[in-house]
Each structure stands twice: as structure tokens, then as C-alpha cells.
Amino acid sequence: MINLAKRVFLQTLNDKRSLAMILFAPLLILTFIYLLLGNNDYVPTVGIDKGALPAPIVAQLDKQKLNVVELSTDEAANAKQYLKDHRDVDVVFGISQASGASMTLYEPSSKGTKAMNEIQQAIAASNPSAKVNIAFVFGQEGQSTFDSLGYVFLSLFSFFLVFIISGMSLVRERSGGTLERLLMTPVKRGEVILGYTLGYGVFAIIQAILIVLYTVFVLGLSSEGFIGWILLTMVLLAVTAVSFGAMISVFASSELQVVQLIPLTIVPQVFFSGLVPLDTIPYHLGNLCYVMPIYYGAAAIKGVMIYGNGFTHIWPYLLGLVGYSLILYALNTQALKKFRKL
Structure with a gap:
């Protein structure tokens, strides 16, 4: 039994591919997982019409980890088309008397989720009971993985x-x-x-x-x-x-x-x-x-x-x-x- 174990050990030791798969491949894969799924420094971008938002919410948005881009009234009203034309913006946020607070995203993604979390924190700081309507250019909320x-x-x-x-x-x-x-x-x-x-x-x-x-x-x-x-x-x-x-x-x-x-x-x-x-x-x-x-x-x-x-x-x-x-x-x-x- 000892001789068999010794032979298997030596064969594996001489097989560079086996050693790489056993020792280094897991490290490589775990490194990729860490970089992709761990915390990253990505700061989402939100587009808003500052003139149509209450000043306290605008002030809270400026405090969040967000890049705030000011939109015109027409751009904010046509949020879906704006997101199609500006892929660098993750969310368009607005408030209207008819529909209340709303967030429009290009598609369900981790970037959009991060942006939504930051915006919801800003809203909760000024109005914890506020409800936000969410819409997507492509896809829909609650769809399966x-x-x-x-x-x-x-x-x-x-x-x-x-x-x-x-x-x-x-x-x-x-x-x-x-x-x-x-x-x-x-x-x-x-x-x-x-x-x-x-x-x-x-x-x-x-x-x-x-x-x-x-x-x-x-x-x-x-x-x-x-x-x-x-x-x-x-x-x-x-x-x-x-x-x-x-x-x-x-x-x-x-x-x-x-x-x-x-x-x-x-x-x-x-x-x-x-x-x-x-x-x-x-x-x-x-x-x-x-x-x-x-x-x-x-x-x-x-x-x-x-x-x-x-x-x-x-x-x-x-x-x-x-x-x-x-x-x-x-x-x-x-x-x-x-x-x-x-």
C-alpha cells in the first residue's frame, strides 16, 4: 500500500499539468471570482432633472456614492429613449405628481441594482414611507435568472x-x-x-x-x-x-x-x-x-x-x-x- 501511494505521488509530482490543476488552478479561479463578485469601486451614474425634484432629495443624492448627471425636462420625461442613447447612465430618477417617484433602468443588472440601492437610501433619508416605481427599457422586474x-x-x-x-x-x-x-x-x-x-x-x-x-x-x-x-x-x-x-x-x-x-x-x-x-x-x-x-x-x-x-x-x-x-x-x-x- 505504501509503495502504491508512493508511486501515485511521484507520478503526480512529475505531471506538471496535474500539479497546476491541483495547486494553481483553484487559486486562479478564486481570484477571478473575487475580482468579479467581490466588492468593487464602481460608482453608478444617475440622471435627474434637479428642477423637478425636492431640494432635500437632491441634497441626499449628492451625499450618496453616485455620479449625478443633470437632465433637461424633456430628457427626464423620455427616460427610456435617453437610456438607449446614453449607455453610460445607469438610472434615470424622477418624481411627478401623477405617478410619484420612479426609476428607469436600461436592464436588470448588478450596476442597476447598486444604483437603485443608493437612490432608495437617499429617498428613505427624507421620506421613509415613499414608494418607488421601477421600469426597465429591456427586461422586467422580477424576471427569473x-x-x-x-x-x-x-x-x-x-x-x-x-x-x-x-x-x-x-x-x-x-x-x-x-x-x-x-x-x-x-x-x-x-x-x-x-x-x-x-x-x-x-x-x-x-x-x-x-x-x-x-x-x-x-x-x-x-x-x-x-x-x-x-x-x-x-x-x-x-x-x-x-x-x-x-x-x-x-x-x-x-x-x-x-x-x-x-x-x-x-x-x-x-x-x-x-x-x-x-x-x-x-x-x-x-x-x-x-x-x-x-x-x-x-x-x-x-x-x-x-x-x-x-x-x-x-x-x-x-x-x-x-x-x-x-x-x-x-x-x-x-x-x-x-x-x-x-
């Missing part, structure tokens, strides 16, 4: 499952000698990568259709825009996942090592898929989203499902997925030189 974050799950499943299957399959073919025998033929490296991508791309299309139809028509996830754009985005995201899996498989000699690389390659992307607003992440780490393919897919799907956007709004994200796929294709083609030089 699945309704508000469904687009995140669509992008994650589309990417993660295809990545796992493609990455493990390519490692299996390499370890079984299939890839080496294929590279002994006149087939070019680029054709090998393209063949694998097209082969798994068929299943990616089927998967995208099944996931979208099931979530929309069976689970009741609503979409403000055309479902076809969601399907297109998920297909591009899945194709990118195939290329990403092929790239990761180059650095893995077994299926277990593909799994070991997940905490370093997939888990960080989850945090930049839309779970939290990127501009609330400290140290400008939100800009890391631009090097993560899941971000482009999630942003495009959110634009269609939540905002009702069409191709004219989501094409930059689709172009990002296409560009990512082309870059990975080129890298994978070069990586095959490890097994054959043409």
Missing part, C-alpha cells in the same frame, strides 16, 4: 461541449496513430484541420438547432429578435470551439490532459460571458474579454435575445468569431509541423 442570463448558458453549452468532444477526439486519433498515418499521405496540413472542422461542424449545426429550439419553444426562453441570428451565432461559436479544441489538443498527450486544461482555458472565459458587467471589473480586467471567443458569441446572442438587435448590430461580434476561427486555423496548421514537415 434563467430569463435574464439564458443567453449566457446558450453560448457556454455551445462552446464547452463541442470543445470537449473535439479536443478529446483529436487526442485519441493522435494517440491511436490515426493522425500520423493520415499525415503520411499527400494530404496537406490545412486540409487535415479543415476536414476535422467541417466534420464536427455538422454536429455543431445540429446541436445549435436543438439547443435553440428547445430553450425557446420548450423552456419558454423569450427572444426579442430573429431566432435565425441566434442559430448563426451558435454555429460560428461551435466552429470556433472545434478549432479551439484542436489547438488545445496539440498541448495534450492524453484525454485526461485535455480535461486538466479546462480550468485554465474554459473557466476564465465563463466570467467574461456576461455573468457580470465588464465595466465593473477592477483594474480594467474587463478588456480581457476581447481575447476570449465566448464573449463574442454571448454578446451577439444577448443583443438578439434581450435587445432585439439584427445583423446590423451583431455583425462585429460575428466577425470576431470568424476572425478567431481563422487565426486558430492558421495556428493549428502550423502546429501540425510538430508531426510532419511539408
Whole structure:
């Protein structure tokens, strides 16, 4: 028993990937969670028409952790349109004799929640019994987490499952000698990568259709825009996942090592898929989203499902997925030189 334990210990000690997954991956993930979900110094912005608000409330708002932007009477009256045109404002707050106090937010989010809490504290300081009506440009109060974050799950499943299957399959073919025998033929490296991508791309299309139809028509996830754009985005995201899996498989000699690389390659992307607003992440780490393919897919799907956007709004994200796929294709083609030089 002691000898067996010693052998397992030494094998693990010599496996750098296992050591990284056991010792360092949890630290990396916990650091991301701390930065994303812990206290941040984000100060929400509220737009108000000072002339239409009682002076005591204006004074209390100035004392809160808020950036106060003064609006004209017309801008405050058309709060929803103002928020569409000024995405840097989190809440428009106003008081009228007809409807009382009201807050209008762009969409349900942690930024909006923080702004609402600060405003409610200001109101409570002058009138504790006051009631506030809440409205959203997109979404509604009290909607389920699945309704508000469904687009995140669509992008994650589309990417993660295809990545796992493609990455493990390519490692299996390499370890079984299939890839080496294929590279002994006149087939070019680029054709090998393209063949694998097209082969798994068929299943990616089927998967995208099944996931979208099931979530929309069976689970009741609503979409403000055309479902076809969601399907297109998920297909591009899945194709990118195939290329990403092929790239990761180059650095893995077994299926277990593909799994070991997940905490370093997939888990960080989850945090930049839309779970939290990127501009609330400290140290400008939100800009890391631009090097993560899941971000482009999630942003495009959110634009269609939540905002009702069409191709004219989501094409930059689709172009990002296409560009990512082309870059990975080129890298994978070069990586095959490890097994054959043409």
C-alpha cells in the first residue's frame, strides 16, 4: 500500500499539468471570482432633472456614492429613449405628481441594482414611507435568472461541449496513430484541420438547432429578435470551439490532459460571458474579454435575445468569431509541423 501511494505521488509530482490543476488552478479561479463578485469601486451614474425634484432629495443624492448627471425636462420625461442613447447612465430618477417617484433602468443588472440601492437610501433619508416605481427599457422586474442570463448558458453549452468532444477526439486519433498515418499521405496540413472542422461542424449545426429550439419553444426562453441570428451565432461559436479544441489538443498527450486544461482555458472565459458587467471589473480586467471567443458569441446572442438587435448590430461580434476561427486555423496548421514537415 505504501509503495502504491508512493508511486501515485511521484507520478503526480512529475505531471506538471496535474500539479497546476491541483495547486494553481483553484487559486486562479478564486481570484477571478473575487475580482468579479467581490466588492468593487464602481460608482453608478444617475440622471435627474434637479428642477423637478425636492431640494432635500437632491441634497441626499449628492451625499450618496453616485455620479449625478443633470437632465433637461424633456430628457427626464423620455427616460427610456435617453437610456438607449446614453449607455453610460445607469438610472434615470424622477418624481411627478401623477405617478410619484420612479426609476428607469436600461436592464436588470448588478450596476442597476447598486444604483437603485443608493437612490432608495437617499429617498428613505427624507421620506421613509415613499414608494418607488421601477421600469426597465429591456427586461422586467422580477424576471427569473434563467430569463435574464439564458443567453449566457446558450453560448457556454455551445462552446464547452463541442470543445470537449473535439479536443478529446483529436487526442485519441493522435494517440491511436490515426493522425500520423493520415499525415503520411499527400494530404496537406490545412486540409487535415479543415476536414476535422467541417466534420464536427455538422454536429455543431445540429446541436445549435436543438439547443435553440428547445430553450425557446420548450423552456419558454423569450427572444426579442430573429431566432435565425441566434442559430448563426451558435454555429460560428461551435466552429470556433472545434478549432479551439484542436489547438488545445496539440498541448495534450492524453484525454485526461485535455480535461486538466479546462480550468485554465474554459473557466476564465465563463466570467467574461456576461455573468457580470465588464465595466465593473477592477483594474480594467474587463478588456480581457476581447481575447476570449465566448464573449463574442454571448454578446451577439444577448443583443438578439434581450435587445432585439439584427445583423446590423451583431455583425462585429460575428466577425470576431470568424476572425478567431481563422487565426486558430492558421495556428493549428502550423502546429501540425510538430508531426510532419511539408
